[in-house]
Amino acid sequence: MTQNSPPRTTSVLAPQLGRKERPERRATSEIMRKYGHLLFVLPGLVFFVAVMVGPTLFALVISLTNWTGRGISFEFIGLQNFQDALSYWPLYRAAINNVILFVAMLIFQHTVGLFIAVQLNEKPRFMEFYRAVLFMPVIISLVSTGFIWTLMLSSNIGFINPVLRDLGLGFLAKNWLSDPATALPTVIAVTAWNSVGWAIVIYLSGLQNVPEELKQAAHIDGANGWQTFWRVVFPQLSPSFTALTVLTFIGTFKTFDLVYVLTGPLGSPNYRTDVVGTLIYRTAFGGSGNYTDDISMSFAIALALVVFAFMTLIAWALIKILRRREIQS
Amino acid sequence: MANVTLKNLTKTYPGQVTAVDNLSLEIADGEFLVLVGPSGCGKSTALKMIAGLEPITAGEVLIADEVVNEYASRDRDIAMVFQSYALYPHMSVFDNIAFSLQIAKVPKAEITRRVGEVARILQLEDYLRRKPGNLSGGQRQRVAMGRAIIRQPSVFLMDEPLSNLDAKLRVQMRSEIAQIQRRVKVTTIYVTHDQVEAMTMGDRVALMKDGVLQQVDTPDNIYNRPANTFVASFIGSPSMNLYRARLEGEVASCTLVLGGNRLAIPASVFADRAELAAKIGADIIVGLRPEDLEDAALLPTHPADQRLAAHVILNESLGSDHMVHFPIDAPLAKVSDQDSLDEIVVAEGVCIGRFGARSLVKAGQSIEVAVACDRLHFFDAATGLAI
Numbered sequence: 001m002t003q004n005s006p007p008r009t010t011s012v013l014a015p016q017l018g019r020k021e022r023p024e025r026r027a028t029s030e031i032m033r034k035y036g037h038l039l040f041v042l043p044g045l046v047f048f049v050a051v052m053v054g055p056t057l058f059a060l061v062i063s064l065t066n067w068t069g070r071g072i073s074f075e076f077i078g079l080q081n082f083q084d085a086l087s088y089w090p091l092y093r094a095a096i097n098n099v100i101l102f103v104a105m106l107i108f109q110h111t112v113g114l115f116i117a118v119q120l121n122e123k124p125r126f127m128e129f130y131r132a133v134l135f136m137p138v139i140i141s142l143v144s145t146g147f148i149w150t151l152m153l154s155s156n157i158g159f160i161n162p163v164l165r166d167l168g169l170g171f172l173a174k175n176w177l178s179d180p181a182t183a184l185p186t187v188i189a190v191t192a193w194n195s196v197g198w199a200i201v202i203y204l205s206g207l208q209n210v211p212e213e214l215k216q217a218a219h220i221d222g223a224n225g226w227q228t229f230w231r232v233v234f235p236q237l238s239p240s241f242t243a244l245t246v247l248t249f250i251g252t253f254k255t256f257d258l259v260y261v262l263t264g265p266l267g268s269p270n271y272r273t274d275v276v277g278t279l280i281y282r283t284a285f286g287g288s289g290n291y292t293d294d295i296s297m298s299f300a301i302a303l304a305l306v307v308f309a310f311m312t313l314i315a316w317a318l319i320k321i322l323r324r325r326e327i328q329s
Numbered sequence: 330m331a332n333v334t335l336k337n338l339t340k341t342y343p344g345q346v347t348a349v350d351n352l353s354l355e356i357a358d359g360e361f362l363v364l365v366g367p368s369g370c371g372k373s374t375a376l377k378m379i380a381g382l383e384p385i386t387a388g389e390v391l392i393a394d395e396v397v398n399e400y401a402s403r404d405r406d407i408a409m410v411f412q413s414y415a416l417y418p419h420m421s422v423f424d425n426i427a428f429s430l431q432i433a434k435v436p437k438a439e440i441t442r443r444v445g446e447v448a449r450i451l452q453l454e455d456y457l458r459r460k461p462g463n464l465s466g467g468q469r470q471r472v473a474m475g476r477a478i479i480r481q482p483s484v485f486l487m488d489e490p491l492s493n494l495d496a497k498l499r500v501q502m503r504s505e506i507a508q509i510q511r512r513v514k515v516t517t518i519y520v521t522h523d524q525v526e527a528m529t530m531g532d533r534v535a536l537m538k539d540g541v542l543q544q545v546d547t548p549d550n551i552y553n554r555p556a557n558t559f560v561a562s563f564i565g566s567p568s569m570n571l572y573r574a575r576l577e578g579e580v581a582s583c584t585l586v587l588g589g590n591r592l593a594i595p596a597s598v599f600a601d602r603a604e605l606a607a608k609i610g611a612d613i614i615v616g617l618r619p620e621d622l623e624d625a626a627l628l629p630t631h632p633a634d635q636r637l638a639a640h641v642i643l644n645e646s647l648g649s650d651h652m653v654h655f656p657i658d659a660p661l662a663k664v665s666d667q668d669s670l671d672e673i674v675v676a677e678g679v680c681i682g683r684f685g686a687r688s689l690v691k692a693g694q695s696i697e698v699a700v701a702c703d704r705l706h707f708f709d710a711a712t713g714l715a716i
């Protein structure tokens with residue numbers, strides 16, 4: 001490509017220099033005129049192909065083999081990995097945890113997130129401060145978030161349990177992350193803490209786009225604050241609702257780092273917090289340092305591609321459905 | 330049905346911006362009052378205080394002789410039409426119009442009947458199921474009207490309801506709104522900065538400037554007897570020509586010295602203006618409406634001592650008449666904050682006359698201009714108040 005491009009560029013510029021004979025000159029400038037603009041897309045396209053399309057295709061090829069990830073011996077086994085993936089029950093166990101996380105987060109974002117956004121939209125004093133504080137967790141790296149929370153939740157040196165005890169609520173103290181009953185809810189709570197900033201920012205921007213006069217009109221029409229919000233303001237927020245729902249879906253289904261740091265690659269205790277992210281990681285790189293027999297890179301990739309396909313389908317359907325109920329303007 | 334009274338209504342925004350200053354007005358039951366003034370003079374603020382959308386700093390608002398300062402908007406029995414229409418975008422036209430009744434839990438059958446009735450008046454029957462986004466500007470405007478009239482309120486408040494429409498539709502909706510108001514006979518306060526709307530729609534016109542009421546009167550009186558130079562220059566298009574001048578002589582044979590020109594002032598002028606005689610010899614401001622100036626060639630019988638010598642610098646022909654620009658060598662009386670929509674910017678000292686269609690004057694010609702001296706306006710040179 002690098003070798004080819006200089007002469008091509010010359011011929012592209014040639015018409016302006018006027019050195020070539022007429023017919024060819026015509027032809028080049030014709031092509032240039034029709035497709036010249038594509039040159040501007042080229043750098044981005046090359047980059048996209050190099051880091052997205054290329055590796056994905058490469059992964060697809062690997063998923064058709066039985067390569068374990070170590071050594072160089074492999075055979076093509078066709079779609080066997082995909083067939084296995086679809087009937088691999090740990091995948092469903094993990095996916096159900098993702099679904100639980102998604103539903104819980106969805107409810108949380110659309111209630112607590114919306115509520116806080118509405119409060120901030122009333123322009124309280126120090127609004128910038130609240131907004132910054134509430135958005136802060138979003139920009140903290142997930143690994144740090146996980147680590148901070150592991151420390152806070154730790155039964156011995158932690159923060160939560162001692163506080164509960166000091167408040168006389170000692171009976172509520174738990175081994176939050178190792179108790180099967182509380183492990184997943186705890187992961188949900190930390191994820192919620194971490195991502196409520198998104199909900200607030202998205203809803204806040206939606207709220208700020210609702211014209212003041214719309215609310216005033218509703219007031220004059222006799223609506224009280226509650227009716228004004230639910231019947232006039234909230235329907236204007238459906239684009240925010242759509243964006244947030246889709247982002248939450250994607251976010252909860254690709255979650256990995258937070259779970260990994262909080263409860264490890266096995267989704268302990270007893271896979272209660274196992275999500276597709278940790279499952280795929282474990283399948284590809286092994287769950288614990290000791291035994292690595294069941295590692296299979298090609299199978300992990302097949303799992304990842306299956307999840308990818310399903311997520312694409314569901315995200316597309318979500319957008320399709322939610323867009324339809326948005327206001328046409 | 331109700332009368333509306335404003336008593337010393339004042340609004341000061343944080344930062345000491347006095348948007349409305351001591352506004353007192355009485356609007357009779359069923360009256361159509363137009364509140365007009367340049368941009369930023371506090372019209373919307375006044376309206377919002379009446380509507381209960383903006384807290385009142387001082388003064389009182391009375392609706393049906395009841396002080397409503399502490400009432401919420403929904404308890405004031407008013408309806409408002411917004412400049413942006415503020416239609417609920419997610420609701421059909423039907424629901425937009427019916428919203429207030431739905432909130433008030435009016436029975437469904439009655440809602441349907443009343444919406445049908447309003448839709449018939451406003452010719453919206455074919456659009457009831459559409460969303461506002463799929464309507465034309467004029468149709469949206471009518472939906473906004475429908476939303477206001479369905480409630481059968483005591484008072485309509487309208488804030489520049491036509492300013493988002495194109496010129497032609499504006500003319501049409503202007504008469505429609507006036508007709509609807511006459512039919513339903515609801516007290517109406519209509520805010521605009523368009524002087525044509527002010528002159529054609531209202532029973533009375535209230536003109537504001539910088540939050541201060543300048544004059545309230547019928548459109549005819551506002552036009553013919555403006556209370557001060559601001560009113561004089563705001564109402565009328567092109568605006569009134571205002572010059573510093575002097576009266577000389579005595580009542581029976583008075584002369585107006587306007588730069589290098591002298592105009593004879595008929596004695597009848599003094600009969601109408603008791604204080605004018607006392608101003609003989611003093612500096613005054615004289616106002617000449619463009620239509621009181623005419624090409625002298627079209628008026629051969631016009632008295633010779635009521636003419637100006639002029640040199641035409643521009644002739645804008647409108648077909649029906651000509652806007653002829655000519656300088657007068659008298660000092661121009663400037664009125665600050667002049668701002669009407671169809672303002673014509675005039676070079677300093679240039680006077681505009683509206684000449685008849687048959688006038689043949691051309692730019693570059695020296696002509697004689699006939700002045701209707703019995704129709705001149707006189708203002709105090711210091712205060713700008715009408716004499």
Ligand SMILES: Nc1ncnc2c1ncn2[C@@H]1O[C@H](COP(=O)(O)OP(=O)(O)OP(=O)(O)O)[C@@H](O)[C@H]1O
Nearest residue numbers: 342343346348367368369370371372373374375522
């Ligand atoms: N919320 C506010 N805070 C501070 N000043 C304001 C506020 N609203 C309006 N003002 C000021 O009050 C004055 C009057 O504003 P208002 O909106 O009533 O003008 P208006 O006559 O309706 O003008 P327009 O014809 O442009 O709509 C203006 O100087 C404006 O800058």
Ligand SMILES: [Mg+2]
Nearest residue numbers: 372373374488
């Ligand atoms: Mg306004």
